[in-house]
Amino acid sequence: MSKSSSQQPTTSSYHKPVMLHECLDGLNIDPQGTYVDVTFGGGGHSLKILEQIKGGKLIAFDQDDDARKQAENIKSSSFTFCQANFMHLKRFLKLNGVTKVNGILADLGVSSHQIDSPERGFSTRFDGPLDMRMDKQASRTAAKVLNEYGEDKLHKVFGMYGELRNAKTVAGLITQQRVNKPFVRTEDLKNTLQKVAPRGKENRYFAQVFQALRIEVNSEMKALEDFLHQSGEVMEKGGRLVIMSYHSLEDRMVKNYINKGKVFGELEKDFFGNAIRPFAAVNRKPIEATEEEVADNNRARSAKLRVGEKI
Numbered sequence: 001m002s003k004s005s006s007q008q009p010t011t012s013s014y015h016k017p018v019m020l021h022e023c024l025d026g027l028n029i030d031p032q033g034t035y036v037d038v039t040f041g042g043g044g045h046s047l048k049i050l051e052q053i054k055g056g057k058l059i060a061f062d063q064d065d066d067a068r069k070q071a072e073n074i075k076s077s078s079f080t081f082c083q084a085n086f087m088h089l090k091r092f093l094k095l096n097g098v099t100k101v102n103g104i105l106a107d108l109g110v111s112s113h114q115i116d117s118p119e120r121g122f123s124t125r126f127d128g129p130l131d132m133r134m135d136k137q138a139s140r141t142a143a144k145v146l147n148e149y150g151e152d153k154l155h156k157v158f159g160m161y162g163e164l165r166n167a168k169t170v171a172g173l174i175t176q177q178r179v180n181k182p183f184v185r186t187e188d189l190k191n192t193l194q195k196v197a198p199r200g201k202e203n204r205y206f207a208q209v210f211q212a213l214r215i216e217v218n219s220e221m222k223a224l225e226d227f228l229h230q231s232g233e234v235m236e237k238g239g240r241l242v243i244m245s246y247h248s249l250e251d252r253m254v255k256n257y258i259n260k261g262k263v264f265g266e267l268e269k270d271f272f273g274n275a276i277r278p279f280a281a282v283n284r285k286p287i288e289a290t291e292e293e294v295a296d297n298n299r300a301r302s303a304k305l306r307v308g309e310k311i
């Protein structure tokens with residue numbers, strides 16, 4: 001069901017947290033420690049972390065104003081909320097007098113509340129403006145990308161972030177179409193895509209295109225890369241980095257960073273042959289949701305959870 005963002009949803013109607021117990025296990029919480037939830041959303045994970053903290057603190061981040069409103073419901077003195085992009089992790093921790101932390105959780109992507117709000121333009125299910133900004137103050141919208149990017153740049157966005165086989169064709173079609181009428185609504189885009197979507201698989205195809213646009217609009221890959229590097233710098237020895245991702249590009253970056261100390265490229269060794277990387281993987285393979293959870297929450301289907309421990 002769709003909700004208007006002017007109504008204040010409850011934590012559970014805002015977003016059902018994915019792999020809650022697995023994330024908490026991954027963090028291995030010291031009640032006196034300092035923890036960061038960089039993707040607060042509806043606060044499902046944050047509330048559970050707070051339950052385990054006694055004397056410690058939780059600093060939560062989210063760039064979305066709707067998430068900030070949710071965070072205002074939490075009155076605990078152990079809790080601080082920063083309405084900021086997690087690519088500025090280190091800076092905002094410093095502003096709050098924190099230089100080292102004992103655990104960081106990231107539950108990447110968008111919340112159910114964002115997807116289910118037609119006016120945000122994230123969903124292929126409702127007609128809405130081509131917006132897709134998590135941070136409503138940001139200047140780049142999906143309409144701007146579709147109406148202003150050159151054909152080559154659009155080709156790259158759809159190929160890389162949507163993994164579309166016919167990315168070049170879509171990019172060409174969009175640049176032709178916008179000459180007659182600029183893209184304004186999600187329906188405009190879907191009507192255009194109908195011409196090139198594989199028959200019978202239209203919805204999956206639309207979802208891939210929308211995902212590509214959302215990643216571009218919110219610079220999600222750049223934000224993740226910057227965040228990963230800073231997580232290593234602020235983490236105490238023995239602290240845990242717990243990251244849940246929902247598509248292969250993100251998961252690959254997280255896996256590489258934990259295993260090789262780099263988002264792209266190979267592991268480097270020092271003069272003595274020791275690996276140069278801030279974390280060691282706690283689990284060799286990513287943790288996935290149980291069948292019961294997937295049956296209860298379809299969003300859990302594609303989630304991959306990786307945990308690194310600071311060396």
Ligand SMILES: C[S@@+](CC[C@H](N)C(=O)[O-])C[C@H]1O[C@@H](n2cnc3c(N)ncnc32)[C@H](O)[C@@H]1O
Pocket residue numbers: 015016017018038039040041042043044045046061062063064067084085086087107108109110111112134223224
């Ligand atoms: C999947 S939801 C998190 C849900 C949350 N764990 C819960 O249980 O309610 C992801 C949230 O992270 C936020 N987000 C995504 N990328 C972000 C970034 N780079 N900086 C700050 N917030 C971000 C989104 O606005 C969204 O609210």
